[in-house]
Amino acid sequence: MHPDLLTRVLSLLPSPPGATRPELAQFYELLRDYPQRGGKGLRSALLLAAARAHGVRSGTPAWEGAQWLAAALELFQNWVLIHDDIEDDSEERRGRPALHRLHGVPLALNAGDALHAYMWAAVHRSGVRGAPEEFLAMVHRTAEGQHLDLCWVERCEWALSEADYLEMVRLKTAHYTVVVPLRLGALAAGQTPDERFTAAGLRLGAAFQIRDDVLNLRGDAAHYGKEIGGDLLEGKRTLIVLHWLATAPADQRALFLAQMALPRPDKDPAAIAQIHRWLLQSGSVEHAQARADAEAHEGLSLLQEALAQAPDPSAARELVGTLRGLATREA
Template sequence: MRNLIADFIDHLLPRTHARPEIQHLYDLMRDYPQRGGKMLRSQLLLMVSEAFGGSVSQALPLAAALELFQNWVLIHDDIEDDSEDRRGIPALHRLHGVPLALNAGDALHIYMWQVVHQAGVQGAFEEFLDTIHRTAEGQHVDLSWVTHNTWDLKEADYLQMVHLKTAHYTVVAPFRLGMLAAGLQPDPEIEAAGLKLGAAFQIRDDVLNLIGDPADYGKEIAGDLLEGKRTLVLLHWLGLATPEQKNTFLQVMTLPREQKKTEDIQQILGWLQESGSIQYAQTIADEEARAGLALIRKVLSRAPQQQVAEQILTLLEQLATRTS
């Protein structure tokens, strides 16, 4: 499935142009897609369509469009967070500067809509619109907390942000688009299941950002601390920290990324690892995953192709309990 999606995108995106500046744009547009990645969301879309009686050929354009969505959003996200790496390689804006990287992301965005239009699947355009609206809203909430140095947040604030920014396009959209590609109306129980599973996946990712293996993780370890990301781990720890720890932490978090000292980040990492907050976040991820899997089993129990449905469940269980 990954090869099918990659080949579709490879044939879709322009490859050569006589003018060198536009040739450079084409090269930048191909950069993130050629870096690979797990393509989990787009593969999930194909599997859901197949489970509900659709064909790969029907669903492939939407899967490719969802993968293009992932790539242009990552380019923009890396710029907004001033990230160092993406998929083990320096982020696009680090290699070519913000203006060129931003424009390449915009160009991929256009090709995404081209594919959605050409797919001709009823309801897909509206589903992509809804997904992008929610993702942008969640991203704005996340960025606003960093911009305004907001730390007086509750667990519920974090979960609402994650539901908007990550959970919808990670699970809800692939399921709904997969059913639409199969010619069906999406099951109304998908959203509740997908939000819980998406939250579990994001919490796992937050934990891996602190304790993961850099070779497997594909992004810099402790990048969330350098970028000042609000995570469940940090919000829980702030409720346990001593006044001295909290004061030091908040002072470090007011600094721009390039001014944060390695020794300060390592000290905060040590506090987090000693506090039990990482284990707490993993427990919440387990609870969200169990609830989400129970709900999605009900949805998949109605799929005519039960062998594929079981494969989807296995994939979701692996994601919900991932350690790399």
């Protein structure tokens, strides 16, 4: 996240020196924890790039509104990550123990709820017409996708298709990662968002998530920000795993399903490491990367069409370049 945007986010949150008792000072620290851990700020950067492409200039009231929307998007990202880490029983976030690992589930959950409220405060400050509706739709779509993901884990459901996976990630990831930042950028300029932003964003967001799944298996832990192989420990349904399961030898499939039926603390580290190796050797990672490439190609083509008449062609090209890097990243 850009330092100026972090300052804006933190300006909305209460500060520990202002607390009337030590328990509240701790609460205020919890609210600031995930935002201050850094993060790439990808979604807020996309929103601001989209605003520039639509003609919004620095120093104008429209730019101020876009900045508050970017802050709201970062607050959304952070409260969702707190809840996601609890629901997935994750160990790490951005190179440090997840918030619930440090302070317990009740306190972490409460901090996430409070950040959700501050997100709406930032949306209100933006004064951008149509922004509350976009955020409401984003919360709904993301929750739907998370519900699918959690249901499959809860029910030990592995008889899933590539189409099932894509539906889940387009709901859970693509809307808030790409679709909504593009639409909010147009709204900040006082323009009606091009409907092609949705189709483009769904494809680019899916490409982003598939790449993330790949990085979870073979990324650089220093840059990735989460534990490598964590998706296996959490029982995540990924395109890689679903493709591998379709042709895996019976003994490998049996070991995998037996491990996935266990809660995270009971999984055998040696068995998980073996499954990890099988996945890397199977060709399923390459299959997933090919699908990500196809999704990215379609999404970028649609996005370029939607931005063909953008008020600021240079900023539009920069936006497309940013999304190309996001959807085809290797680290």
